[in-house]
Amino acid sequence: MDARNFDAIVIGSGISGGWAAKELCEKGLKTLVLERGRSVIHKVDYPTMQSHPWEMPHRNRIPLADKLENPVVNRCYAYQEDTAHFFVRDKEHPYIQEKPFDWVRGYQVGGKSLIWARQTQRWSKYDFEGPGRDGFAVDWPIRYEDLAPWYSYVERFVGISGNKDGVETLPDGEFLPAWEMNCVEKVIRDRIMSTFKDRHVMIGRCAHLTQPKAHHLQQGRGQCLARNQCYRGCPFGAYFSSNSSTLPAAAATGNLTIRPDAVVHSIIYDDKKERVTGVRVIDRITKEISEYFAKVIFLNASTLNSNLILLNSQSKRFPNGLGNDNGLLGKYIAFHNYRGNILANFEGYEDKYYFGRRPTAVMMPNFRNVKKQEMDFLRGYMTFYSAGRAGWGNSPQESFGPGFKEKNSLPGYWHVFMMMQGETIPKIDNYVSLSASEKDEWGMPLLKINVDYDDNDEKILKDFFEQGTEMLEKSGCTNIRKSDSKQAPGLDIHEMGGVRMGRNPQTSLLNGWNQMHLCKNVFVTDGACMTSTGTQNPSITYMALTARAVDYAVSQLKRGEIY
Numbered sequence: 001m002d003a004r005n006f007d008a009i010v011i012g013s014g015i016s017g018g019w020a021a022k023e024l025c026e027k028g029l030k031t032l033v034l035e036r037g038r039s040v041i042h043k044v045d046y047p048t049m050q051s052h053p054w055e056m057p058h059r060n061r062i063p064l065a066d067k068l069e070n071p072v073v074n075r076c077y078a079y080q081e082d083t084a085h086f087f088v089r090d091k092e093h094p095y096i097q098e099k100p101f102d103w104v105r106g107y108q109v110g111g112k113s114l115i116w117a118r119q120t121q122r123w124s125k126y127d128f129e130g131p132g133r134d135g136f137a138v139d140w141p142i143r144y145e146d147l148a149p150w151y152s153y154v155e156r157f158v159g160i161s162g163n164k165d166g167v168e169t170l171p172d173g174e175f176l177p178a179w180e181m182n183c184v185e186k187v188i189r190d191r192i193m194s195t196f197k198d199r200h201v202m203i204g205r206c207a208h209l210t211q212p213k214a215h216h217l218q219q220g221r222g223q224c225l226a227r228n229q230c231y232r233g234c235p236f237g238a239y240f241s242s243n244s245s246t247l248p249a250a251a252a253t254g255n256l257t258i259r260p261d262a263v264v265h266s267i268i269y270d271d272k273k274e275r276v277t278g279v280r281v282i283d284r285i286t287k288e289i290s291e292y293f294a295k296v297i298f299l300n301a302s303t304l305n306s307n308l309i310l311l312n313s314q315s316k317r318f319p320n321g322l323g324n325d326n327g328l329l330g331k332y333i334a335f336h337n338y339r340g341n342i343l344a345n346f347e348g349y350e351d352k353y354y355f356g357r358r359p360t361a362v363m364m365p366n367f368r369n370v371k372k373q374e375m376d377f378l379r380g381y382m383t384f385y386s387a388g389r390a391g392w393g394n395s396p397q398e399s400f401g402p403g404f405k406e407k408n409s410l411p412g413y414w415h416v417f418m419m420m421q422g423e424t425i426p427k428i429d430n431y432v433s434l435s436a437s438e439k440d441e442w443g444m445p446l447l448k449i450n451v452d453y454d455d456n457d458e459k460i461l462k463d464f465f466e467q468g469t470e471m472l473e474k475s476g477c478t479n480i481r482k483s484d485s486k487q488a489p490g491l492d493i494h495e496m497g498g499v500r501m502g503r504n505p506q507t508s509l510l511n512g513w514n515q516m517h518l519c520k521n522v523f524v525t526d527g528a529c530m531t532s533t534g535t536q537n538p539s540i541t542y543m544a545l546t547a548r549a550v551d552y553a554v555s556q557l558k559r560g561e562i563y
Contacts, residue, residue, distance in 0.1 A: 004278075004290070004291065004292045004293060005292075005293050005294070006029075006030050006031060006032040006257070006292065006293070006294045007024075007029035007030045007031065007294060007295055007296070007557075008024045008029045008030070008031045008032070008294050008295065008296045008297070008298065009031070009032045009033075009034065009278070009279050009292055009294040009296075009297050009298070010024065010031060010032070010033045010034070010297075010298045010300060011034050011264050011267075011279065011297070011298065011299050011300060011301050011306075011309065012033075012034070012035065012111060012299070012300035012301040012302060012305075012306075012526065013033050013035040013109050013110060013111055013242055013247065013258065013300075014106075014110065014111025014112050014113050014242060014300065014302060014526070015111070015112070015113045015116065015242065015526075015539050015542055015543060016300040016525050016526040016542040016543060016545075016546045017033065017035075017111065017242070017298070017300035017301075017526070018110070018113060018241075018242030018245070018246035018247050018250075019154070019246050019525075019542075019543050019546040019547055019550075020298040020300055020525065020546050020549075020550055021033050021246060021247060021250040021256060022246040022247070022249045022250045023546070023547050023550035023551070024250075024255075024298070024550055024554070025249075025250040025251075025253040025255040025256050026249070026250070026253055027550070027551075027554045028253075028255065029255060029296075029554065029557075030255050030257075031250065031255055031256055031257070032257045032258075032259065032292055032294065033247075033250075033256065033257070033258045033259070034259055034262040034264055034279065034281060034292070035107075035108070035109050035111070035258065035259070035260045035261075035262060036107050036261070036262060036263045036264065036284060036301075036305075037106070037107030037108035037109065037111075037260060037261070037284075038107075038108050038109070038260055038261060039108070039109050039258075039260040039261075040086075040108040040109045040110050040114070040233075040243060041109075041243070042220075042233075042237065042241075042243040042244045042248070043233075043235050045233070046232055046233030046234075046235060047085065048081075048082040048083070048085075048232045049229070049232045049233050049234070049235045050235065051082060051232075056081050056082060057081070058081050059081075060080050060081045060082050061080070061081060062074060062079065062080060062081060062084070066084075066089075069089070069090070069091060070089045070090040070091065071090065072090045072102045072103065072104070073087050073088065073089055073090055073104060075102055075487070075491055076102075076104045076491065076493070078115050078117075078231040080231075082229075082231075082232050083115060083231040083232055086106050086108060086114050086115050086231070086233070087104070087105070087106055087115070088104075088105040088106065088107050092107075093105065093107070093440060094440065094446060095446055095447045095448070095449060096435055096438065096446050096447065096448040096449065097449055098448050098449060098450040099449070099450055099451060099452045099489075100488035100489075101449040101451050101488055101489050101490040102487070102488045102489075102490040102491040103304060103449065103490050103495075104490065104491065104493050105302070105305075108260075109242070109243065109247070109258060109260055110241055110242045110243040110247070111242065111302065112302065112493070113240070113241040113242045113243070114231070114233055114241050114243060115231045116493075116539060117537070118206045118207040118208060118230065118239050118240065118359060118360075119204060119205070119206050119207075119360060119537040119539075120155075120158075120160050120205050120206060120207050120537060120539060120540040121170055121205055121363070121365075121382075121536040121537055121540065122144075122148075122151050122170065122171045122173055122536070122540065122541075123144060123147070123171075123534050123536055123541055124144060124168060124169050124170060124171055124365075125143060125144040125145075125168075126168075126169060126370050126371060127144075127532070127534040127535075127536070128140045128142065128143045128144050128147075129143070130369075130379065130532065131531060131532050133372075134369070134373055134378060134379075136378050136379070136425050136426070136532070137332070137425070137426045137500075137531055137532045138500070138502040138503070138504070138507045138508055138531060139502070139503060139531075140501065140502075140531050140532070141501050141502055141503045141508075141511060141512030142501070142512045144171070146512070146548075147541070147544050147545070147548065148171070150544035150545070150547050150548040151171075151173055151540065151541075151544045152173065152174050153544070153547055154540065154543040154544050154547055155173045155174040155175070155540070156174045156213075157215070157245070158207050158240045158245070158540075158543070159176055159207065159208070159209045159212065159213070159216050159221070159240060160173055160174065160175055160176060160205055160206070160207055160540070161175060161176045161177060161178050161179055161205065161206055161208050161209075161210040161360075162175040162176075162178050162202075162203070162204075162205035162206075163175065163178040163202060163203060165200065165202045167200045167202065167365060169200070169365040169366060169367075169370055170200070170202070170363075170365040170536070173205070175205070176209065176210045176211050176212075176213075177210045177211050178203050178205075178210070179203055179204070179206075179208075179210065179358050179359070179360055180203070180354075180358075181203055181362055182352070182354040182387060182388075183349050183352045183354075184346050184349055184352075184387035184414050184416070185362050185385070185386065185387045187346075187349075187475065187476070188201075188346075188362075188385065188387065188416065188472075188475040188476075188477075189201040189362065191474055191475040191476065192364075192471050192474070192475060195471075195474045196367075196471065196474075198367045199364055199367050199471075200364060200365060201362060201363075201364050202362070202363060202364075203360065203362060203363070204360030204361050204362065204363045204384070205360070205363075206239075206359055206360040207239055207240035207539075207540075208224040208238055208239050208359050208360075209221060209222065209223055209224050209237075209238050209239075210223065210224060211223065216237075219237065219244070219245055219248060219249070220237055220244070220248075221236070221237030221238065221244055221245065222236040222237060222238055223236070223238060224236070224238035224239065224359065225238065225356070226355065226356030226357050226358055226359065227356075227357065228356075228357030228359065230359065239359070259281075261283060261284040261285055262281045262282075262283065262284070263281065263282045263283070263284050263442050263444070264279055264280070264281055264282075264301065264309050265280040265281060265282050265289070265309075265312065265442070265444060266279075266280045266309060266312045266313040266314070266322075267279055267280075267297060267299070267309065267310070267313040267322055267522065268280055268291065268293075268313075269313065269315040269317055269318055269322060269519070271315055271316045271317050274317070275519070275520075275521060275563075276297060276322070276519050276521055276522050277293055278291055278292050278293035278294060278297075279291065279292050279294075279297065282442045282443070282444075284442070287442060287443075295521060295557060295562060295563060296521045296522075296523070296553050296557060296562055297521060297522045297523070298523050298524075298525060298546075298549075298550070298553075299499075299522065299523065299524045299525075299526070299528075300524075300525060300526045300546070301526065302526055302527065303333075303495045303496055303497070303498065303526060303527035303528045304333075304432060304447060304449070304495060304498075304528075305447075306498075306499060306524060306526055306527075306528040307329065307330050307333075307432050307447075307498040307499060307528055308432070308434070308444075308445075308447045310322045310323070310324070310329055310330075310499060310524075311324075311329060311330055311432075311433065311434050311445075312434060312444060312445060318518075322516070322519060322522070323509055323516045323517065323518040323519050323522070324509070325505075325518060326505065326506055326507065326509075328428075328500075328507070328508070328509060329498065329499065329509060330431050330432045330433055330498045331428050331430075331431045331497075331498065332426035332427065332428060332430065332431070332497045332498065332500055333426070333430045333431055333432060333449075333451050333495060333496070333497045333498050334423075334424045334425065334426040334427075334430065334495075334496050334497050334530070334532065334533045335424055335451065335489045335490065335492050335494055335495045335496065335533065336421050336422060336423070336424065336492040336494040336533060336535075337381070337420065337421070337422030337423075337424055337453070337457050337460060337461065337492070338419065338420065338421060338422075338485070338487065338491065338492045339420070339422075339457075339461055339484050339485050339486060339487060340381075340419065340420040340422070340461050340464040340465060340468070340482075340483075340484065340485075341417070341418070341419050341420075341482075341483045341484075341485060342417075342418040342419075342465070342468045342469060342472065342480060342481065342482050342483070343415065343416070343417055343418075343479075343480070343481045343483065344415070344416040344418075344472045344477035344478065344479060344480045344481070345413060345414065345415055345416070345477065345478045345479040346387060346413075346414040346415070346416055346476065346477050346478070347413070347414070347476075347478060348414075349414060350411075350413070350414075353389065353411055354388075361384040361385060361386040362384065362385050362386060363382060363383070363384050364382065364383040364384070364385075365382060365535070365536075366379075366380040366381055366382055366423075366535040367380065368380030368381065368460075368463065375459075375463065376459060377456045377459035377460050377463070378425055378456055379422075379423040379425065379456075379460070379535070380422070380423060380460065380463075380535060381420045381421055381422035381423065381460055381463075381464055381535055382420070382421040382535040382536060383418060383419070383420060383421075383464070383468065384418070384419050384420075384421065385416060385417060385418040385419070386416070386417055387414055387415070387416045387417075388414070388415060388417075389411035389412055389413065389414055389415070390411075390412040390413055390414075390415045416472065416477055418468050418471075418472065420460075420461070420464040420468070421492075421535055421536075421537070422457065422460045422461065422464065422535065423460075423532070423533050423534060423535045424453070424454075424456075424457055424489075424533060425454070425456055425532075426497050426500070426531070426532060426533075427454070429450070430450065430451045430452065431450055431451070431498070432447055432448060432449050432450070432451075432498060433447075433448045433450070434446070434447065434448065435447075435448055449490075451489045451490070451495075452489065453489065461484065465482045468482075469482065494527070494533065494537070494538055495527060496527040496528070496530035496533050496538065497527075497528065497530050497531075497533075498528050499524045499528040499529055500528075500529065500530065500531045501514065501529050501530070501531050502531060505517035505518065508531070509524075510523075510524055510529055513548070513549055513552040513553075514529050514545055514546075514548075514549040515549070515552070515553070520556075520561070520562055521553075521562045521563075523549050523550075523553055525542060525545050525546040525549050526542055527542060529545065
């Protein structure tokens with residue numbers, strides 16, 4: 001029993017789970033981290049981190065057989081031969097698509113923190129106020145002011161590059177030096193901002209060490225070299241991951257135990273004690289069942305798996321899932337709409353080039369329905385663009401011989417790529433549930449996903465195409481081409497909700513501290529907790545929510561409010 005008792009248990013080792021582990025361990029709690037995937041140790045288990053394409057069997061391409069057998073994961077932008085070992089293939093953990101949904105997963109210590117896109121933008125006060133003001137979701141139980149100090153806390157540790165832009169719709173943070181826009185991006189920025197007074201264009205903010213601080217160097221992390229090989233695992237620790245940062249910090253305290261290959265079956269509710277006492281686990285390899293016990297549980301298995309675990313955590317007191325008296329567990333799933341893309345050409349500046357492969361784009365915060373409802377749709381979208389030179393594409397006819405090689409060694413014309421990141425509205429009919437008959441190889445019910453776009457998403461897409469085209473035209477771009485990817489929800493990898501925060505236990509599962517209303521020693525701080533999605537990349541918000549929730553949970557433990 002002693003070997004199975006801890007002060008705290010964290011389920012999941014990704015971006016939010018790593019933060020929970022670090023904060024709990026540093027506050028003196030003996031902490032167990034349960035990870036359903038294999039062990040991955042920073043640098044030791046990055047097999048392709050220094051590989052050249054010609055050293056790989058398929059020159060960094062995915063074989064046709066893999067594409068046919070695993071269509072979902074093959075649609076992910078980061079899934080290639082050099083990164084495939086960090087992704088879950090479709091056949092390895094099936095799920096039921098009641099409507100098309102591309103569920104991209106990374107099962108290993110570090111989770112998707114090894115393969116995320118590393119873009120980090122704070123929410124503004126308008127994002128937290130929006131649902132309560134516009135009525136499209138329940139009111140957030142917190143405001144920007146509640147989270148601002150925690151944004152600063154995690155930004156300093158993580159290392160975020162960016163500028164102090166002074167834009168209220170995208171608050172400034174604690175930044176390392178920013179990446180530079182290239183010459184064409186600057187021209188487009190200047191022309192957009194001079195033409196459209198409600199639009200602010202700035203370089204992206206991302207979790208890359210452009211100039212490491214002393215505490216980053218002490219972690220063994222180094223400067224980003226702009227290699228654009230991030231999804232292989234960065235041997236320099238130049239981008240933030242659990243493996244290079246939070247988990248080593250947790251381990252340094254002597255309070256951390258990590259158990260990989262631990263598929264969490266359910267959270268244990270003791271009907272006699274009337275509280276949660278631990279976690280039931282199935283060994284991924286042997287299928288052996290074991291139980292671990294703790295005073296406090298942090299659930300960070302990633303949005304949909306966290307919903308699955310809670311739905312499967314059934315007891316006499318909670319027959320429909322842990323804390324699910326109101327029947328809303330698994331409901332109000334939302335995501336980000338990435339369907340809109342615009343391509344264009346830009347003439348001139350052919351005597352100019354740029355350095356490296358910058359790990360971020362130029363961004364523009366949402367300018368629709370920010371302070372009040374103005375459009376015929378709810379909420380809005382962030383916009384990102386980048387400009388680059390297209391190689392030898394000026395002469396596609398010449399594809400063999402010395403002329404081809406000569407042109408291929410020179411940069412071609414400038415091209416521009418623009419994309420949207422649209423907010424979707426949480427709806428009760430976008431939900432996940434458990435299959436009553438189909439189970440996975442560990443005997444757990446398969447997750448059924450019923451999530452789709454709606455008319456609001458189509459209107460946002462239309463507005464992006466109209467506004468994006470106009471902005472590029474006013475900026476001097478030519479040959480503008482719009483494209484709707486028609487991708488299924490999920491490929492954005494920003495799924496959120498199902499265990500949302502709120503003020504009222506009748507309409508939410510968590511309170512303003514990410515604490516379950518009906519199970520006071522259970523906290524959910526990954527994407528499942530989100531009440532709405534905002535238009536920003538969500539990971540920095542998960543980190544800040546986690547650090548804040550741990551601080552509260554430990555204070556509650558010390559006061560005897562949690563036991």
